[in-house]
Amino acid sequence: MxxxxxxxxxxxxxxxxxxxxxxxxxxxxxxxxxxxxxxxxxxxxxxxxxxxxxxxxxxxxxxxxxxxxxxxxxxxxxxxxxxxxxxxxxxxxxxxxxxxxxxxxxxxxxxxxxxxxxxxxxxxxxxxxxxxxxxxxxxxxxxxxxxxxxxxxxxxxxxxxxxxxxxxxxxxxxxxxxxxxxxxxxxxxxxxHLKPCPVQKQEKRKKRTALKLVLVIVIPALFLSLAVAFLSMLLTRKVKKKPLSSPSFGQFLPKVSYQELLNATGGFSSGNLIDSGNFGSVYNGTLSPTGITVVVKVLKLNQRGASKSFMAECEALRNIQHRNLVKLVSVCSRTDFHGNDFKALAYEFMPNGS
The missing domain is CATH 3.80.10.10 (Ribonuclease Inhibitor)
Incomplete structure (x- = not known):
């Protein structure tokens, strides 16, 4: 029912x-x-x-x-x-x-x-x-x-x-x-990745001594690394990646359109459907022209709480990096060909994962 x-x-x-x-x-x-x-x-x-x-x-x-x-x-x-x-x-x-x-x-x-x-x-x-x-x-x-x-x-x-x-x-x-x-x-x-807890003065003193020794080694290496990075930037400055247009999440993710996700999943076909839940359906597919295999989570925006779930997930994935969290490849917040709101998340495909 x-x-x-x-x-x-x-x-x-x-x-x-x-x-x-x-x-x-x-x-x-x-x-x-x-x-x-x-x-x-x-x-x-x-x-x-x-x-x-x-x-x-x-x-x-x-x-x-x-x-x-x-x-x-x-x-x-x-x-x-x-x-x-x-x-x-x-x-x-x-x-x-x-x-x-x-x-x-x-x-x-x-x-x-x-x-x-x-x-x-x-x-x-x-x-x-x-x-x-x-x-x-x-x-x-x-x-x-x-x-x-x-x-x-x-x-x-x-x-x-x-x-x-x-x-x-x-x-x-x-x-x-x-x-x-x-x-x-x-x-x-x-x-x-939490900030360090406050330490006692004696412990701070020991850390300062260790820090001085480290800086003697690190600072020259840091300058060398910055020089290499600067030269690399000059050589590749013509290659620019534009951020996603929506400023509230995923500012550093590649742009993806509704058409690209439609093509990648075979028109969101049942043959590409992995799972379906209360807030959305999950499909697998391949993004063109990169050939990256992804898992696409399409939100059911007519369900109460779906948009809230989408924004919470975007915010969490924007702020958290963890070895057990699957990588977010791209985000799509557009309208479909019928003028309806469309929101989706594209994750890195894990062949032996969930």
């Missing part, structure tokens, strides 16, 4: 469906009301998708009885209250999306014990807890997004133990370090 624009209140009779039901989805509609606690009667559910509706009230604790859930999506609704700790009872590989609601209070510790969670989206709520060291337990996660909340405290160094992480977003919180909208983050693992 997804994306059919059904309206009305979610009927409690939905819990009378066959207890053998394994897949239930009605995302992308205009369904209101609350989620009945009797939803636990459907105890064989593997997938429950209620994203992008107008659901209100609390998320019932009985949802934790669905220990076989592998997909649970309630993002972009109007749910309130606290996230039930019973969600920590789920033992299967899980995609958990609670984003863009009005959840308050702490993130339950049980969430950080979901060993097999692959996607954990909690952004756009009013959560105000810390990020505990237990986050190292979600070792299978590929996407962790807790941005746009009121999280406090330090970002634990255990975050470096998330070996499968592809996207990490902790921006726009009250974390005690400066990264993506936070004001005091410092130190941590080198891959985070």
């Amino acid at each position: 997804s994306f059919n624009q059904f309206e009305g209140i979610l009927p409690t009779s939905i819990t009378n469906l066959s207890s053998q039901l394994t897949f239930l989805t009605f995302g992308g509609n205009k369904i209101g009301g609350s989620i009945p606690s009797e939803i636990s009667n459907l105890f064989h559910l593997n997938a429950l998708d209620m994203n992008t509706n107008f659901l209100r009230g609390n998320l019932p604790a009985s949802i934790g009885m669905h220990t076989n859930l592998q997909i649970f999506l309630v993002g972009a609704n109007q749910l309130t209250g606290e996230i039930p700790s019973s969600l920590g009872n789920i033992t299967q590989p899980l995609r958990l999306d609670l984003a863009l609601n009005n959840f308050q209070g702490s993130i339950p510790l049980g969430i950080w014990n979901l060993e097999y969670v692959q996607l954990l989206a909690l952004y756009g709520n009013k959560l105000n807890s810390t990020i505990p060291k237990q986050l190292m337990n979600i070792s299978s996660t590929q996407l962790l997004d807790v941005s746009l909340n009121f999280l406090t405290g330090s970002l634990p160094t255990e975050i470096g133990k998330l070996q499968h992480i592809v996207k990490l977003n902790v921006s726009n919180n009250k974390l005690s370090a400066e990264v993506l909208g936070n004001i005091k983050l410092c130190g941590g693992i080198p891959e985070l």
Whole structure:
């Protein structure tokens, strides 16, 4: 029943469906009301998708009885209250999306014990807890997004133990370090590229002595490098790359048009389709004339929150460089041949990746 624009209140009779039901989805509609606690009667559910509706009230604790859930999506609704700790009872590989609601209070510790969670989206709520060291337990996660909340405290160094992480977003919180909208983050693992934390005077003295020794070697080498770079610039000054016309993101990315992406993906054909989600579809293709193989994410701009997701992703990729983040090749924000807004991201293709 997804994306059919059904309206009305979610009927409690939905819990009378066959207890053998394994897949239930009605995302992308205009369904209101609350989620009945009797939803636990459907105890064989593997997938429950209620994203992008107008659901209100609390998320019932009985949802934790669905220990076989592998997909649970309630993002972009109007749910309130606290996230039930019973969600920590789920033992299967899980995609958990609670984003863009009005959840308050702490993130339950049980969430950080979901060993097999692959996607954990909690952004756009009013959560105000810390990020505990237990986050190292979600070792299978590929996407962790807790941005746009009121999280406090330090970002634990255990975050470096998330070996499968592809996207990490902790921006726009009250974390005690400066990264993506936070004001005091410092130190941590080198891959985070954070500024150094303040050190004691004695340590500073030692560093100054070491710095003097380094400068004796580095300064001559630096002048030599600058001279070589200047000569190289003179020889290649005729080769100029123009920045993308949109100044708010990707100022140093090559320009790409809607026509080029259309050609690259075979007209966004089903044969090139890799995946499709609530906010967009993903295609593979080859950009001409460079022959670069890319993965193109096309946003579904008619979905509530899609444009916000697009800008957040552009801003994050513009500011973060990480060995586990796939390279952004280009961005397209244009209109299609029908005059409709069109937004897409082109990523570097990873043959053996996700």
